[in-house]
Amino acid sequence: MERDFFTPFEDDYNISKTGKQKYGTERDFKYYPIEDIKNVDIIREKVGLPPLYYDKIIYNFDIPKEYIIDEKKFREIIFSKVKSL
DSSP: OOGGGGHHHHHHHHHHHHSOBSSOOSSOTTTSOBTTGGGHHHHHHHTTOOOHHHHHHHHOOOOOTTOOOOHHHHHHHHHHHHHTO
16 A cells, blocks of 8 residues: 555544644534644655645635645646656
8 A cells, every 4th residue: 555545544533633634635624724734745645645635626625724835836846756757
């Protein structure tokens, strides 16, 4: 199994303990904020998840207003990943 398979379970566990999530797999950010929003993309990358902005572009999910990234930065990140393959 891939590491990202477990991220929703970890987020559910963290929510039950602290009320916050680590990876942003639960979409209701109003009730379940991300504990380290500034570093969430770094944390997600370590387990094989794309940047949070990916969910906005691909699935049209709302993302937390505290999440600071723009489409240009997102594209740079994604293209650098593709180039490294």
